[in-house]
Amino acid sequence: MTLYMFTKDTADTSTCYDQCATNWPPLTVKSADEIVPGVNLLGKWGTTKRKDDTLQVTYNGMPLYYWKDDKAIGDTLGEGVGKVWYTVVPETVGVKSDKDLGDILITYDGMTLYTFANDTEGKNTCSGDCAKAWPAFNVLDGDRLAASASVKGKLDTIKLANGSLQVTYNGKPLYLFAKDTAPGMATGQNVGNVWAVVKP
Numbered sequence: 001m002t003l004y005m006f007t008k009d010t011a012d013t014s015t016c017y018d019q020c021a022t023n024w025p026p027l028t029v030k031s032a033d034e035i036v037p038g039v040n041l042l043g044k045w046g047t048t049k050r051k052d053d054t055l056q057v058t059y060n061g062m063p064l065y066y067w068k069d070d071k072a073i074g075d076t077l078g079e080g081v082g083k084v085w086y087t088v089v090p091e092t093v094g095v096k097s098d099k100d101l102g103d104i105l106i107t108y109d110g111m112t113l114y115t116f117a118n119d120t121e122g123k124n125t126c127s128g129d130c131a132k133a134w135p136a137f138n139v140l141d142g143d144r145l146a147a148s149a150s151v152k153g154k155l156d157t158i159k160l161a162n163g164s165l166q167v168t169y170n171g172k173p174l175y176l177f178a179k180d181t182a183p184g185m186a187t188g189q190n191v192g193n194v195w196a197v198v199k200p
Contacts, residue, residue: 003064
C-alpha cells in the first residue's frame with residue numbers, strides 16, 4: 001500500500017492525531033526490528049514515538065501514513081490532498097564511502113554509478129557493445145527522482161533512442177558496469193581512461 005508524508009510534520013515528530021489519524025492511519029510497528037526496507041536500500045529508516053506510545057515508522061525522518069481511501073495496492077488517491085499530503089519518493093541515488101575512491105554515487109540498490117568521458121551534457125554516446133558492457137541507469141516514465149541529502153548535484157533524465165529514460169547527474173548520463181556483480185563493487189573505475197565513478 002502507498003505511503004504518504006504530511007508536510008506539517010517535522011523531523012521525527014507526528015502532528016497527525018484524532019480525526020487526522022483516522023483519515024491517515026500511521027504506519028506503526030511493535031519494534032524497529034520489524035522494519036525491512038526491501039529493494040530500497042537508501043534513505044534512513046527509523047521510528048518515532050506517538051502520544052499513545054506506539055512506534056510510527058519514519059523515512060528520512062518523516063513519519064509515514066496510509067490514506068483511508070486507498071483500497072487496493074497501487075492506489076495513490078491521497079497524493080496532493082489539501083496540498084499537504086504527498087506520496088513518499090524513495091531515493092534514486094545516494095552516496096557510499098569507498099575506502100579507495102572516497103564518496104561515490106550509487107543506485108538505490110547499492111550499485112556503483114559511472115560517467116563516460118566521451119559523452120557531452122545531455123547526450124549518451126555509448127551504444128552497441130558499449131551499451132552491453134555499460135548499461136544506462138534508467139528509470140520508468142513517471143518516476144520521480146530523489147537523492148540523499150549528501151548528493152549536491154542535479155538529477156534529471158534524457159530519452160534514449162529506444163524510448164527509455166536515462167538518469168543524468170549535472171547533465172552527464174549515468175551508467176552501470178556489467179562486471180560489477182554485487183553492491184559495493186567499483187571495478188569500472190578508470191577503464192579505458194574514459195570511465196569514472198561519480199563524485200557527489
